[in-house]
Amino acid sequence: xxxxxxxxxxxxxxxxxxxxxxxxxxxxxxxxxxxxxxxxxxxxxxxxxxxxxxxxxxxxxxxxxxxxxxxxxxxxxxxxxxxxxxxxxxxxxxxxxxxxxxxxxxxxxxxxxxxxxxxxxxxxxxxxxxxxxxxxxxxxxxxxxxxxxxxxxxxxxxxxxxxxxxxxxxxxxxxxxxxxxxxxxxxxxxxxxxxxxxxxxxxxxxxxxxxxxxxxxxxxxxxxxxxxxxxxxxxxxxxxxxxxxxxxxxxxxxxxxxxxxxxxxxxxxxxxxxxxxxxxxxxxxxxxxxxxxxxxxxxxxxxxxxxxxxxxxxxxxxxxxxxxxxxxxxxxxxxxxxxxxxxxxxxxxxxxxxxxxxxxxxxxxxxxxxxxxxxxxxxxxxxxxxxxxxxxxxxxxxxxxxxxxxxxxxxxxxxxxxxxxxxxxxxxxxxxxxxxxxxxxxxxxxxxxxxxxxxxxxxxxxxxxxxxxxxxxxxxxxxxxxxxxxxxxxxxxxxxx
Amino acid sequence: xxxxxxxxxxxxxxxxxxxxxxxxxxxxxxxxxxxxxxxxxxxxxxxxxxxxxxxxxxxxxxxxxxxxxxxxxxxxxxxxxxxxxxxxxxxxxxxxxxxxxxxxxxxxxxxxxxxxxxxxxxxxxxxxxxxxxxxxxxxxxxxxxxxxxxxxxxxxxxxxxxxxxxxxxxxxxxxxxxxxxxxxxxxxxxxxxxxxxxxxxxxxxxxxxxxxxxxxxxxxxxxxxxxxxxxxxxxxxxxxxxxxxxxxxxxxxxxxxxxxxxxxxxxxxxxxxxxxxxxxxxxxxxxxxxxxxxxxxxxxxxxxxxxxxxxxxxxxxxxxxxxxxxxxxxxxxxxxxxxxxxxxxxxxxxxxxxxxxxxxxxxxxxxxxxxxxxxxxxxxxxxxxxxxxxxxxxxxxxxxxxxxxxxxxxxxxxxxxxxxxxxxxxxxxxxxxxxxxxxxxxxxxxxxxxxxxxxxxxxxxxxxxxxxxxxxxxxxxxxxxxxxxxxxxxxxxxxxx
Numbered sequence: 006x007x008x009x010x011x012x013x014x015x016x017x018x019x020x021x022x023x024x025x026x027x028x029x030x031x032x033x034x035x036x037x038x039x040x041x042x043x044x045x046x047x048x049x050x051x052x053x054x055x056x057x058x059x060x061x062x063x064x065x066x067x068x069x070x071x072x073x074x075x076x077x078x079x080x081x082x083x084x085x086x087x088x089x090x091x092x093x094x095x096x097x098x099x100x101x102x103x104x105x106x107x108x109x110x111x112x113x114x115x116x117x118x119x120x121x122x123x124x125x126x127x128x129x130x131x132x133x134x135x136x137x138x139x140x141x142x143x144x145x146x147x148x149x150x151x152x153x154x155x156x157x158x159x160x161x162x163x164x165x166x167x168x169x170x171x172x173x174x175x176x177x178x179x180x181x182x183x184x185x186x187x188x189x190x191x192x193x194x195x196x197x198x199x200x201x202x203x204x205x206x207x208x209x210x211x212x213x214x215x216x217x218x219x220x221x222x223x224x225x226x227x228x229x230x231x232x233x234x235x236x237x238x239x240x241x242x243x244x245x246x247x248x249x250x251x252x253x254x255x256x257x258x259x260x261x262x263x264x265x266x267x268x269x270x271x272x273x274x275x276x277x278x279x280x281x282x283x284x285x286x287x288x289x290x291x292x293x294x295x296x297x298x299x300x301x302x303x304x305x306x307x308x309x310x311x312x313x314x315x316x317x318x319x320x321x322x323x324x325x326x327x328x329x330x331x332x333x334x335x336x337x338x339x340x341x342x343x344x345x346x347x348x349x350x351x352x353x354x355x356x357x358x359x360x361x362x363x364x365x366x367x368x369x370x371x372x373x374x375x376x377x378x379x380x381x382x383x384x385x386x387x388x389x390x391x392x393x394x395x396x397x398x399x400x401x402x403x404x405x406x407x408x409x410x411x412x413x414x415x416x417x418x419x420x421x422x423x424x425x426x427x428x429x430x431x432x433x434x435x436x437x438x439x440x441x442x443x444x445x446x447x448x449x450x451x452x453x454x455x456x457x458x459x460x461x462x463x464x465x466x467x468x469x470x471x472x473x474x475x476x477x478x479x480x481x482x483x484x485x486x487x488x489x490x491x492x493x494x495x496x497x498x499x500x501x502x
Numbered sequence: 503x504x505x506x507x508x509x510x511x512x513x514x515x516x517x518x519x520x521x522x523x524x525x526x527x528x529x530x531x532x533x534x535x536x537x538x539x540x541x542x543x544x545x546x547x548x549x550x551x552x553x554x555x556x557x558x559x560x561x562x563x564x565x566x567x568x569x570x571x572x573x574x575x576x577x578x579x580x581x582x583x584x585x586x587x588x589x590x591x592x593x594x595x596x597x598x599x600x601x602x603x604x605x606x607x608x609x610x611x612x613x614x615x616x617x618x619x620x621x622x623x624x625x626x627x628x629x630x631x632x633x634x635x636x637x638x639x640x641x642x643x644x645x646x647x648x649x650x651x652x653x654x655x656x657x658x659x660x661x662x663x664x665x666x667x668x669x670x671x672x673x674x675x676x677x678x679x680x681x682x683x684x685x686x687x688x689x690x691x692x693x694x695x696x697x698x699x700x701x702x703x704x705x706x707x708x709x710x711x712x713x714x715x716x717x718x719x720x721x722x723x724x725x726x727x728x729x730x731x732x733x734x735x736x737x738x739x740x741x742x743x744x745x746x747x748x749x750x751x752x753x754x755x756x757x758x759x760x761x762x763x764x765x766x767x768x769x770x771x772x773x774x775x776x777x778x779x780x781x782x783x784x785x786x787x788x789x790x791x792x793x794x795x796x797x798x799x800x801x802x803x804x805x806x807x808x809x810x811x812x813x814x815x816x817x818x819x820x821x822x823x824x825x826x827x828x829x830x831x832x833x834x835x836x837x838x839x840x841x842x843x844x845x846x847x848x849x850x851x852x853x854x855x856x857x858x859x860x861x862x863x864x865x866x867x868x869x870x871x872x873x874x875x876x877x878x879x880x881x882x883x884x885x886x887x888x889x890x891x892x893x894x895x896x897x898x899x900x901x902x903x904x905x906x907x908x909x910x911x912x913x914x915x916x917x918x919x920x921x922x923x924x925x926x927x928x929x930x931x932x933x934x935x936x937x938x939x940x941x942x943x944x945x946x947x948x949x950x951x952x953x954x955x956x957x958x959x960x961x962x963x964x965x966x967x968x969x970x971x972x973x974x975x976x977x978x979x980x981x982x983x984x985x986x987x988x989x990x991x992x993x994x995x996x997x998x999x
Contacts, residue, residue: 253961257918263953263964276959290960304918394879398888405958406885429741463747470892472761472775473737476747 041202042099042160044075044135047153048083048121048198049104051093057380058420060364060373061495066092072152072199073121074207075134081121082230083198084212085112086177088119089360096123098132099160111237114360115244117177117212117225118233119198138206141186141227142167150190150211150222152199165190167203170226172316176213178357179379181245183322185223192222228322236325243326246347248318249282250275255293255304264293265338271295272335273306273317280404281352287345293335297321353414354403356382367453367499370464370482371422371489372430374438374452377415385435392435395470399437408469413448418468422493426477426485433475436468450501529687530646532563532619533638535585536571536595536609536683540578545873546908548855548864549983549991554580560639562685562695564718566620567611571683572697572709573600573662576607578850584611586618587646599721602848603729603808603837605662605697605709606717625711625718626691628797629653629671635693637675637706639684651675651686651706658802661697661709663848666731666837667804670697671708679706712797712809720812728836730813733767734760739778739789748778749825756780757822758791758803766841766900768816768833778822782806807834843902844868844894854938856987858951859965860911860977861919863927865938866904868894882924885957903937907956911981915973919963922956929955929962942989 053066071087073096081096088094088109095104105128112119123129142148149164169187174180186209188201193214201209201224209224236242252273255261260274272295278284288294295301297317300308308317324330329346356379366375375381377400385393396417403409416438421430438446441455442464456464459479466475490498537558544552561571561584569584576582582595593613600607611618629635635651651673658667671694673679673686679699686694686708694708720726739745739759750757757778763769773779780786785793787803795801811817813836821830839845845852847867855864864870871890874881889904897903909923910916927935931952933944945951950970953962974986985991 253959253963254918257916257964258969259915259964259966260918262966274961276961278960394884394888394891397884401884426743429744463743465747470888472735473759476741476744478743478746481743 040133040205041135041149041151041200043131043133045151045160045199046073046075046081046096046098047071047160048073048081048087048107049095049097050088050091052088052090053092054090054360055362055364055380057364057375057378058384060366060375060500061368061497070153070195071197072154072195072211074151074198074200075129075132076137076207077134079122079129079134080110081107081123082210083119083121084177084210084225085114085117085119085360086212087198088112088121089114089177094121096121096128098128103127111233111242112361113233113236113242113244114357115175115178115181116183116229116233117175118210118230120233120237135200135202136206137230138203138208138227141170142203142208144169146203148188148190148201148203148208150188150192150196150199150201150224152196152211154191154193154195156193161196163191165220168221172319173223175225180355180357182318183229183245184226184319186226188222188224189220190222191220192224196222232323232325246321246324246326246328247279247282247349247352248284248321248330248345248347249279249349250284250288250294251277251279252294252306254306264291264335266293266335270335271304272302273304277405279352280409281350281354283345283347283349285349287343288332288334289336291336292343294332295335295340296333298330354400354409356400362502363500365449365500365502367449367501368422368486368490368495369452369456369498370477370485371424371427371493372418372466373420373422374416374449375419376449377417377437381417381419381435390435391432392468392471395437395468396435399469411445411447416446416449416452418466422489422495424485424489426481426489430475432473433466433468433471436471438466439469440467441465453499529619529623529685529690529692530638530648531617532623533587533640533646533685534561534563534569534618535559535587535640535644536561536569536575537583537585537592538576538579539581539583541580542578542850543853545867545870546862547983548853548862548988549857549985559681560683560685560696561609562638562683562692563611563618563623564608564692565622567618568598569595569609569611570685570695570714570718571607571609572695573602573605573607574697575683576600576609577848582609584609584613584615585644586615587640588644599726600849601717601726601728602662602664602839603666604668604713604717606695606714608721624691625715626688626693628712629656629688629693629710631656631799633688633693635673636687637673637679637684637696638687639680649675649677649679651679651708654705656710656798656801658804659707661707663846664837664839666729666808667802668729669710669713669798669801669805669809671710673706673708675704675706678702678704716809716812727813729808730811730815730834731767731837732769732807732817732832732834733764733837734769734773735762735764736779736791737761738791745789748776748822750778750822755789756786757789758787762896764841764895765897768835772830772832773821774823776823779803779819780822780827781820783810783817783819841897841900842895843897844871844890844904854988856938856941856945856951857911857977857983858945858974858986859970860913860916860973860981861951861954861963862908862911863905863930863938863941863954864908866890866906870908885926886924899936901937905935905938905941907954911977913973913977913980915965915969915977916963922963925959926957927954928957929953942987945987 048071050069054064056064073081073083094107096107097104105123105125107121107123110120110122146167165188168189173185192211196211199211200207209226211224213223215221253276255272272293275292307314332343442460444455464477541554544550559575561569564570576597584593584595595609598608598610633653637649637651641647654674655672659670661668661670678701684696694710696706698707736758757780760773760777783806787793791802792800816831816833819830844866847869852867879887905927907925910920912920930941930944931948955962
């Protein structure tokens with residue numbers, strides 16, 4: 006990612022001024038906007054994120070606001086980042102002083118969408134659900150954005166055109182890429198979760214902006230919204246499936262000759278199959294992907310979809326977990342078909358931003374062990390902490406360099422609660438634990454288990470890429486353990502999911 | 503106005519000259535200014551040179567036509583000019599001998615200079631703490647300026663870009679020292695030459711006479727053998743739990759722990775990880791690595807090796823292994839950068855490359871990595887950064903290097919591959935690659951580059967034999983590369999192109 010995308014969540018900083026009373030509500034009548042206005046709500050959220058530095062406690066609660074809109078079935082759509090880590094959510098209609106309590110029904114962190122429910126039937130009085138557009142607008146089509154951005158208390162409307170439809174990273178998860186709709190209508194903090202209308206219907210959900218540019222705002226376009234709605238229709242959000250292949254473009258004549266590709270064949274050559282992807286055991290490195298679900302794959306990996314040339318991954322955007330795609334491939338010089346069912350497991354070596362989950366940890370003698378996570382990688386990124394290079398290498402090359410083999414996750418010694426017993430542990434900080442008391446560490450629970458079996462009165466801890474090892478006297482470590490927990494006011498020595 | 507300024511300048515000059523005249527050191531005539539033009543290969547395009555640069559410093563005439571200065575000053579010099587203080591005359595010099603480890607160098611004066619002393623400069627004995635010295639340098643009018651320096655620390659420290667500990671003295675000076683290579687005198691004898699200097703706090707590091715004496719004596723009897731090294735990595739052994747774990751007696755505070763040995767060094771296969779070195783050459787080594795030196799007092803143990811012994815000699819060690827004390831004899835050999843898996847290559851000697859198919863392949867070096875700028879670690883990616891940090895000095899077999907595909911010069915022959923850079927090359931034409939010579943051999947065997955396997959890709963990059971030959975000619979001419987690999991470049995250079 007070259008640019009930093011800011012999430013458009015307004016901090017609850019503007020004081021409520023008496024201004025509100027002077028404005029007559031409901032005067033925006035012309036051109037169908039009235040309808041839109043009746044379906045848009047302000048969302049007040051009190052949230053509390055986790056403190057990954059001190060995983061036994063939570064961070065400070067903070068207030069924020071965003072926008073949401075009512076769709077059919079008394080459902081409110083908004084962004085996942087508006088209601089992530091929420092402790093208390095209220096929704097408010099334009100011109101109505103009453104706030105109604107709302108709950109998260111579904112939240113999709115991989116595509117930054119959430120669905121809220123309101124129990125109080127009174128809330129729905131006078132509201133009019135907005136309808137979703139039937140197709141995604143084209144470039145230069147007029148759109149307008151309705152929401153509650155910074156700069157005032159009441160509903161706001163901005164106007165512009167569709168500038169671009171692209172494939173880009175969603176900064177809420179920090180990793181996932183989906184379709185985005187770029188508009189030049191002003192989108193500001195607080196607009197998050199609000200609808201972007203095209204021809205009176207919702208074509209996208211405003212969700213992120215580009216700090217360094219002018220008039221660049223992004224919306225989550227219709228196909229992603231529809232994917233989310235379809236996914237949750239069975240009462241559970243599964244998320245986007247992962248195919249898990251990497252490829253080389255099929256242009257190179259040397260490569261084409263070596264793989265015996267015909268002149269009229271076009272396609273891409275698979276160079277890597279992810280052990281946590283759906284393609285595992287179905288597609289192999291060296292396979293040439295020629296078509297996907299009947300769409301011909303060009304040499305650069307694109308397909309012609311609905312008259313647009315898009316990367317073939319975009320077709321998979323439309324797939325639900327549990328569905329499948331059919332590839333026509335060439336393997337070892339012969340044409341064949343491969344059916345790939347999307348059944349990939351969760352990947353513990355993909356470090357997305359994590360929300361709504363308590364962080365796992367285990368404390369022993371003041372040494373805090375935790376699985377590697379994105380928050381930890383983020384904190385060490387800009388500081389010269391010990392063993393930084395190990396941490397980056399292992400987290401980035403876990404699967405490519407087979408570092409993850411035989412492991413369920415990487416466990417890191419992320420913090421030291423100072424005490425005489427661990428006074429010499431500093432050089433090992435941020436080290437990825439490879440062994441405790443001779444036991445190979447595959448997951449956090451293994452650390453706990455291994456510490457119950459000291460060897461000849463000692464605990465020994467070994468780390469990846471570090472020749473030295475950390476040694477503690479078992480008796481003293483056990484003694485210090487409870488002492489440290491009480492002196493640091495830690496109620497629980499561990500948390501496992 | 504002009505007139506007034508002129509008089510003021512005259513006045514200052516007069517004062518300055520009277521100041522130097524009053525405490526004229528007879529050896530100050532040995533001071534010379536050195537100006538070095540350096541010219542190195544471009545690490546990214548190894549067939550051509552990077553922009554030349556200039557460095558200035560001082561040197562001291564140690565005997566007829568021989569000048570002592572620092573290695574960092576003359577490194578990669580193409581032209582060396584010697585300026586005599588208060589003279590506009592530039593004399594030609596030639597780099598005779600450089601030693602990276604001690605940061606010392608000898609320059610031979612090629613032009614006659616009758617005013618320079620011809621007798622051998624006497625060297626001082628080791629300086630104790632608080633010893634007073636006189637440092638000679640020139641001011642901005644090229645007049646000799648002397649300043650006082652007091653020894654405030656005698657220790658083993660890094661004196662060069664090599665990560666070696668050598669004997670050094672820290673001086674507190676008045677006024678500040680301006681540049682490296684300035685001679686420091688004590689009782690009319692050379693006590694050292696300056697290296698690092700901090701103008702702000704008037705601290706300056708000096709290579710002391712004992713190191714210079716060894717260097718000059720070694721230089722007198724070619725071949726130059728260099729300072730010896732035992733070839734092991736060690737850690738302090740302070741942690742009482744660790745000491746107990748290793749079975750060391752309770753009341754004892756001796757010993758440092760061996761972490762690893764460098765393959766091919768004297769310690770290889772003699773010392774083992776977790777060995778504890780209790781004494782070296784009869785001197786007890788404490789748990790921080792210090793011993794009591796007869797001359798210099800408390801000092802880190804490497805001085806017992808590189809200050810007291812020569813390459814080719816052996817050293818006795820008392821080692822605690824498996825709870826028993828044993829005596830070991832470790833042969834000492836000169837350390838060579840080229841023995842490393844990832845050499846530093848400060849001298850820009852590693853110019854071997856092959857550019858077939860536009861793929862620039864070369865061996866990885868510290869110089870190459872740092873050429874990416876201050877944030878090189880993030881630019882070269884976590885894998886290379888990790889390799890450099892953890893295993894750079896530990897080749898599996900002597901002669902092993904990491905061969906990388908540094909980058910690709912775009913051409914039709916490498917279409918589809920062009921995004922690859924800073925990748926590790928594991929196989930060429932199906933042969934395992936352990937250094938650039940292996941690449942040359944593999945290419946020669948097949949009569950050209952056919953396949954390249956990279957660590958991150960599970961398939962090979964393939965080239966068509968016919969296409970490649972044409973492409974290479976095209977690439978050579980359009981990118982102005984004199985030869986497809988460094989061996990052919992050498993042939994050309996020898997013919998005097």
